[in-house]
Amino acid sequence: MKNTQVSKIIRATAKIILAISILSLSQGCVQKQSPYHTESNLIMGTVVEITCQDRQAIHAAFSEMEHIERLLSIYDATSEISQLNKKRKITASWKTIQLIKKSKTLNTLTRGAFDITVGPLTQIWKKAIEEEALPHKSSVKKAKNLVNAQGIEINEILMKISLSKSGIQLDLGAIAKGFAVDVAIKKLRELGITSCLINAGGDIYCLGKKYDTNWQVGIKHPRAQKTVKTLSLANRAIATSGDYEQFFTLQGKRYSHIIDPHTGYPADSGVVSVTVIADDCLTADALATSIVVLGKTEGEALMKEFPEVEAIIITKEDLD
Numbered sequence: 001m002k003n004t005q006v007s008k009i010i011r012a013t014a015k016i017i018l019a020i021s022i023l024s025l026s027q028g029c030v031q032k033q034s035p036y037h038t039e040s041n042l043i044m045g046t047v048v049e050i051t052c053q054d055r056q057a058i059h060a061a062f063s064e065m066e067h068i069e070r071l072l073s074i075y076d077a078t079s080e081i082s083q084l085n086k087k088r089k090i091t092a093s094w095k096t097i098q099l100i101k102k103s104k105t106l107n108t109l110t111r112g113a114f115d116i117t118v119g120p121l122t123q124i125w126k127k128a129i130e131e132e133a134l135p136h137k138s139s140v141k142k143a144k145n146l147v148n149a150q151g152i153e154i155n156e157i158l159m160k161i162s163l164s165k166s167g168i169q170l171d172l173g174a175i176a177k178g179f180a181v182d183v184a185i186k187k188l189r190e191l192g193i194t195s196c197l198i199n200a201g202g203d204i205y206c207l208g209k210k211y212d213t214n215w216q217v218g219i220k221h222p223r224a225q226k227t228v229k230t231l232s233l234a235n236r237a238i239a240t241s242g243d244y245e246q247f248f249t250l251q252g253k254r255y256s257h258i259i260d261p262h263t264g265y266p267a268d269s270g271v272v273s274v275t276v277i278a279d280d281c282l283t284a285d286a287l288a289t290s291i292v293v294l295g296k297t298e299g300e301a302l303m304k305e306f307p308e309v310e311a312i313i314i315t316k317e318d319l320d
Ligand code: AMP
Pocket: 113, 114, 115, 116, 118, 122, 171, 172, 173, 174, 175, 240, 241, 242, 245, 257, 258, 259, 260, 261, 285, 288, 289, 293
């Protein structure tokens, strides 16, 4: 055999070997992609689902969220918020202080529609929803007069929070889940996790992508068991608020758990459901609740303050 023929055979063989090794390398990649696991846990009265390839990371995220529940829950007498509601002055953790500071800013931006001192009103309306009966007008008026987020005083240097008036009661139900999701995501990022989905009863964060594809998140129809729209998201948060979560109906009128602090009565803005997509879940959660109170026109005006945020607002007319 001539030298040229030998070298042709060698080159052809080398090409085949290279092709086979590229093929087996890419097959190896597919095989190496570890499967996703989904685990659920009851946190803040909600089933929280975490989907991730790393079980240890899932457990770390759950314990961060449980820690936030222990700080903020009004159903736990030992939480910082319960202690503040009881004693009017506490030394608080940095996390609680930062969250309350943000809540006060949101109260200003929403011109009072978002107010974490809505506690006296949410207590009255929680009972009303349970009993399916309207509360006395006088008790609503009395409770409404106690609502004032600016009556929360923060001393960041001494790490103290105090309430300016007796009877002020904080209820962080509108943002606690979103905040807990953000804290868990921060922990996952610190652990080097680049792909995960946390769903805390509709307060969702999509970390990275699932393999090479964005996470697919469906928006529920507020009145029917179907999906209105499916969003394709990566590194974005989403939260939905609406009048369909907790409510009762009396003489054809729906009374829900989202309260308009200006009237003392459940929000009656014509908005049925709001889905907010933001960079963080706290912002999404807070704005979703706020827009239910503000209504479509004022809600859209508020959105201009948050250029990176999108809102999908469904009104009563949209459902007709
Ligand atoms: P969400 O489901 O995130 O819209 O939050 C609803 C919860 O937020 C209620 O169950 C109350 O605990 C609380 N809440 C109700 N109305 C308001 C309001 N106007 N501002 C802040 N929190 C509120």
